[in-house]
Amino acid sequence: MDYLRNKHxxxxxxxxxxxxxxILLVIDGESSSEKDEEDLSPxxxxxxxxxxxxxxxxxxxxxxxxxxxxxxxxxxxxxESVESQKLVEHDCNEVYSSRIxxxxxxxxxxxxxxxxxxxxxxANMFGCSEESTRNVATKGGSLNANxxxxxxxxxxxxxxxxxxxxxxxxxxxxxxxxxDDPDELVYSxxxxxxxxxxxxxxxxxxxxxxxxxxxxxNYVGIRYTExxxxxxxxxxxxxxxxxxxxxxxxLRYLKGHLSCTGxxxxxxxxxxxSSRPWIVYWALHSLCLLGEDIVPYKERYYNAxxxxxxxxxxxxxxxxxxxxxxxxxxxxxxxxxxxxxxxxMLHSLxxxxxxxxxxxxxxxxxxxxxxxxxxxxxxxxRSTYCAVACASMTGLLTEExxxxxxxxxxxxxTYEGGIAAEPGLEAxxxxxxxxxxxxxxxxxxxxxxxxxxxxxxxxRVTSQFGFQGRPHKLVDSCxxxxxGAVLHIVSSTSGTGRADxxxxxxxxxxxxxxxxxxxxxxxxxxxxxxxxxxxxxxSYLNIVSPIAKHRHDVLLNVLEL
Numbered sequence: 001m002d003y004l005r006n007k008h009x010x011x012x013x014x015x016x017x018x019x020x021x022x023i024l025l026v027i028d029g030e031s032s033s034e035k036d037e038e039d040l041s042p043x044x045x046x047x048x049x050x051x052x053x054x055x056x057x058x059x060x061x062x063x064x065x066x067x068x069x070x071x072x073x074x075x076x077x078x079x080e081s082v083e084s085q086k087l088v089e090h091d092c093n094e095v096y097s098s099r100i101x102x103x104x105x106x107x108x109x110x111x112x113x114x115x116x117x118x119x120x121x122x123a124n125m126f127g128c129s130e131e132s133t134r135n136v137a138t139k140g141g142s143l144n145a146n147x148x149x150x151x152x153x154x155x156x157x158x159x160x161x162x163x164x165x166x167x168x169x170x171x172x173x174x175x176x177x178x179x180d181d182p183d184e185l186v187y188s189x190x191x192x193x194x195x196x197x198x199x200x201x202x203x204x205x206x207x208x209x210x211x212x213x214x215x216x217x218n219y220v221g222i223r224y225t226e227x228x229x230x231x232x233x234x235x236x237x238x239x240x241x242x243x244x245x246x247x248x249x250x251l252r253y254l255k256g257h258l259s260c261t262g263x264x265x266x267x268x269x270x271x272x273x274s275s276r277p278w279i280v281y282w283a284l285h286s287l288c289l290l291g292e293d294i295v296p297y298k299e300r301y302y303n304a305x306x307x308x309x310x311x312x313x314x315x316x317x318x319x320x321x322x323x324x325x326x327x328x329x330x331x332x333x334x335x336x337x338x339x340x341x342x343x344x345m346l347h348s349l350x351x352x353x354x355x356x357x358x359x360x361x362x363x364x365x366x367x368x369x370x371x372x373x374x375x376x377x378x379x380x381x382r383s384t385y386c387a388v389a390c391a392s393m394t395g396l397l398t399e400e401x402x403x404x405x406x407x408x409x410x411x412x413x414t415y416e417g418g419i420a421a422e423p424g425l426e427a428x429x430x431x432x433x434x435x436x437x438x439x440x441x442x443x444x445x446x447x448x449x450x451x452x453x454x455x456x457x458x459x460r461v462t463s464q465f466g467f468q469g470r471p472h473k474l475v476d477s478c479x480x481x482x483x484g485a486v487l488h489i490v491s492s493t494s495g496t497g498r499a500d501x502x503x504x505x506x507x508x509x510x511x512x513x514x515x516x517x518x519x520x521x522x523x524x525x526x527x528x529x530x531x532x533x534x535x536x537x538x539s540y541l542n543i544v545s546p547i548a549k550h551r552h553d554v555l556l557n558v559l560e561l
Contacts, residue, residue: 013067016100053101091525092464188220236509253519274325277338282535321360337386369404380421385434417452430480466510477515480540
């Protein structure tokens with residue numbers, strides 16, 4: 001506990017040092033005690049807001065990474081993968097800094113404190129009640145955890161001092177029993193009364209302090225065992241408050257890829273030319289999530305050959321069954337999954353030749369229980385999931401088709417806890433979702449080590465607050481669904497009851513503040529939006545904060561219309 005306490009306090013001290021320096025710089029080297037906030041020009045206040053916003057994101061990231069607040073040191077010899085990571089971190093931090101700056105400006109212009117904002121939104125950014133926290137700071141300097149928090153605690157005899165000053169000036173002298181108290185309060189050595197004269201500084205200090213109104217002698221107080229979680233909550237709630245969900249803009253973006261009335265739209269598919277069912281699925285599923293009626297895209301079928309249904313039926317492999325990626329292409333389990341999802345949404349599953357589909361799926365099945373992607377294709381947990389999902393949606397999930405499949409998926413769980421494409425390979429977010437959803441569809445989720453799975457999944461959160469696909473890889477908005485859905489399935493299907501609320505908050509912050517654009521979603525900053533990332537970003541948002549009108553079947557990632 002000494003390490004944790006000192007780490008947090010050192011970080012706070014560095015933060016206050018930097019904050020003091022910029023204030024001194026802005027007021028031309030004069031003592032801040034001689035200045036009132038009215039003396040700051042709008043330009044100077046703007047400068048301070050921009051600076052402290054960058055400082056806050058550095059503080060939050062350092063908390064997230066358990067690092068100090070030192071400046072990043074460049075290196076001429078840096079691996080390409082590390083350089084890519086640094087660039088993404090920089091780009092994300094720029095976005096977050098601009099969001100925090102806007103949030104601070106909004107609070108300043110409306111005259112709202114951070115705690116008032118917390119009460120108005122019910123965000124619970126400070127963990128315990130404000131009144132109970134104030135009590136300990138005013139009762140003779142007592143740091144008794146029971147009187148301070150009002151939270152669950154049955155310990156007695158925490159630290160008591162003769163005066164506030166003795167605690168603040170001798171932090172290292174707290175006894176060991178108190179250090180082990182999970183509700184312990186500790187305070188900075190730096191006094192902040194000069195900074196409290198400035199509106200933006202008051203908000204910033206309120207952000208990093210777990211003690212209301214600095215009643216403990218104008219020092220920053222933190223609950224060092226809980227501080228990291230509370231800082232992350234404050235940061236995410238502020239970012240989300242200025243990153244509203246842009247439903248109408250996303251609708252316009254999606255409709256730009258589809259034809260409902262009038263001439264057929266021509267779009268350049270590029271490398272997605274063999275993924276036509278996927279394009280229809282990503283677009284229509286996204287529209288469904290946004291509450292849009294997709295029936296017109298089905299009705300177009302009766303007046304033209306370019307409806308969603310007809311587009312899919314043109315991909316059907318008449319010879320061997322299954323849907324291919326385009327016309328005259330061989331059946332493939334992945335594009336079959338996408339096509340059947342759309343037909344289910346459009347209540348058109350009767351268009352599928354289930355006899356030929358069953359024959360196709362059985363042709364793909366291996367003795368190991370896995371399924372190949374196509375004739376002569378590779379096999380993995382993704383192709384296996386797609387086959388099981390197709391069978392589930394069309395009533396073909398027989399004992400014969402499912403034989404040994406659960407055993408195959410179970411064998412793909414790695415020592416880390418995630419699920420790999422094949423036994424012996426590295427676990428990956430996409431394959432983990434496929435494996436988990438596949439076993440859940442088969443009623444065999446208990447075959448997995450769920451504790452290890454949960455441990456692996458929650459550690460895919462990055463310091464950019466989104467998910468990565470595997471360790472040491474870049475953040476990407478699509479993984480918000482692949483990992484977020486895994487956590488949801490494990491929680492709801494296995495009965496573990498794990499809510500992972502903070503992780504949901506962090507990832508929602510990334511999706512809304514970073515991945516969301518003026519229309520559609522992107523994987524990371526400085527990228528263009530696309531249908532794939534739009535579909536899976538919306539799918540994740542619907543899991544953590546439902547936006548759709550209908551029930552979301554997370555195992556299949558379709559809505560029950």
